Amino acid sequence: MxxxxxxxxxxxxxxxxxxxxxxxxxxxxxxxxxxxxxxxDHWMHGELEASASGASLLSKDVVLQGAMNEIPGKEVKYIFWDPDHHPGQMFVTLADSAEAPIEADHYLTMDEHTAAVLDAPPNELDFMLVxxxxxxxxxxxxxxxxxxxxxxxxxxxxxxxxxxxxxxxxxxxxxxxxxxxxxxxxxxxxxxxxxxxxxxxxxSVVGISGVINTLADPALESWRSGQLAELVSAYSNKPKVEGKLSSLQAALDTAQAAAPEMEVSFVAYPGTLYSSAHHYAVYMIGTTPLTSRIIKPALIDAKTGELTAMQDMPWYLKTIFISQPFHFGDYxxxxxxxxxxxxxxxxxxxxxxxxxxxxxxxxxxAAQLKRMVKNIESLTLSTVEEDAR
Incomplete structure (x- = not known):
């Protein structure tokens, strides 16, 4: 070279x-x-445990009602599950409205066996969130x-x-x-x-996957304005659903029947960032450490409970989701x-x-330059003295 x-x-x-x-x-x-x-997180806050694992699970509607009774007058924004690390627990996010900023959210951890509140942490930045x-x-x-x-x-x-x-x-x-x-x-x-x-x-792996992850927000916005908008285009002229919604449990069963090889991970309620104004967006994931990052949304009409669309995420979102475990090494x-x-x-x-x-x-x-200047000055002084003699 x-x-x-x-x-x-x-x-x-x-x-x-x-x-x-x-x-x-x-x-x-x-x-x-x-x-x-x-x-x-477990060391700092302790490990929450649901009721005995042998007890039967209640309907998700009953568990959700228990959360709404805990903080009356709020709307549901999101619900998610983590059966591997938190079996028998359902995590519910409530707020004044579906459009409320994240700072106004209330978080509840529910026991799916008893519909009791296991935890209601304050909405604040702790060490790990910082x-x-x-x-x-x-x-x-x-x-x-x-x-x-x-x-x-x-x-x-x-x-x-x-x-x-x-x-x-x-x-x-x-x-x-x-x-x-x-x-x-x-x-x-x-x-x-x-x-x-x-x-x-x-x-290289962590750097490339990290760069990919920084594009998640623009990619999600592109999906919302593109593919999601197309999937719900038939509802574009309809007002946002109001009042009593169809059964959450029925919506989950419908999504599960449409993708039996996957499991429910996350539900976005109508009007939230990850859904439309008319649907439950039920996000399904795979059952292995890697495929659990492959997300497939099922759109359930929040009034009728009917499945209106179910489609794979675009390739660029799949790339981002798959890159995440490689970045944090958590698979x-x-x-x-x-x-x-x-x-x-x-x-x-x-x-x-x-x-x-x-x-x-x-x-x-800098030291080399200083020596050079000193040598030049010394040489110059010697020359002047010699000329003077």
Whole structure:
């Protein structure tokens, strides 16, 4: 590789790394507790348990009525389940209206065996939620999310340029070489290069999946204005459903019958962000760790209880949903979480060592320039003194 080409790649690597490093450090630090989100959440808040697992489950309508009785005068926005981690529990979101902002939501955890309220946590940011929102959007909403996507793209370019530079460098040395007899800067350079290549695959997977995830909001909006609008076009001239809605349990049974190989995960009520003004949007998922990220919505007429449409999500949303477990490493159990955490820590060392090398290089150049100026001044003074003699 020509010297000029290497210099160009070096500049690309340096500037893409420098611009993105501070934000990547924030992502690595906030991402570390998120790998163990459920374990930390259980430790902080305790584990809620429903009634004895042998007891029969009540109708979802009965459980939902128990939630609405707890906070009268509210409307249902969302309902979801997590049978793997929270069996026998139903999570209900209530608010003044379907259009109410998330800050006004009320959350209830219901026992599906007794319709009793197990928990009613306050709507506030705790430690794990702060870590989550810092990680995904820097507490700045969609602009923050898209900005982090840009930083992720720079990170990917930095990885590619680092790999391009690694080949010519390692032609002269053995793999894994650390020049312990050299200066601290060279030792850190060798460690930076070694850890960078060791974490290459992990960093690429997490970086690419992270960039993809930042596009979730625009992608969902595109789906809502496109495919969802087409599916409910027959209702476009009808007013929003009001008053008593059809049975929630019947809607779930209808969706389950339409996709028997899947299970119900989430229900969006009429008028909410993830439904139309006329339907229950019942979101079905697969039953394996990976297919559980494949979401298929069933639209149930909220007045008649009839299934009006059921269609796979578009490819771009499937890509985003599938990329999420690869980003957080939460589909392979505790061993994979530990591995993800280890690579996260190694990446932090790579980022910190990169910053150190930049500052050390600047300091070395400044010292070299100072010596050159001093030598020139000394030479000039000697010449003047010799001329004076």
């Amino acid at each position: 020509k010297a000029q080409t290497i210099r160009n790649w070096f500049n690309i690597h340096k500037w893409t790394s420098l611009v993105s490093t501070v934000f990547l450090l924030m992502l690595c630090i906030t991402g570390l507790p998120l790998i163990f989100y459920e374990e930390i 870590m989550y929102y810092l990680h995904v959007e820097m507490l700045a909403g969609i602009p923050g999310k898209l900005f982090l996507g840009l930083m992720g793209a720079l990170f990917i370019v930095a990885i590619i340029s680092g790999v391009v530079l690694y080949g010519p460098i390692m032609k002269r040395f053995d793999f894994g070489m650390i020049r312990t007899e050299k200066s601290a800067r060279l030792r850190w350079l060798d460690l930076h290069n070694l850890l960078g290549i060791v974490t290459l695959v992990w960093a 392979g159990g505790m061993p994979m979480k530990v591995m993800w955490a280890l690579f996260d820590l190694l990446t932090i060392v790579v980022l910190v060592s990169g910053l150190y090398l930049w500052f050390a290089r600047r300091k070395a150049k």
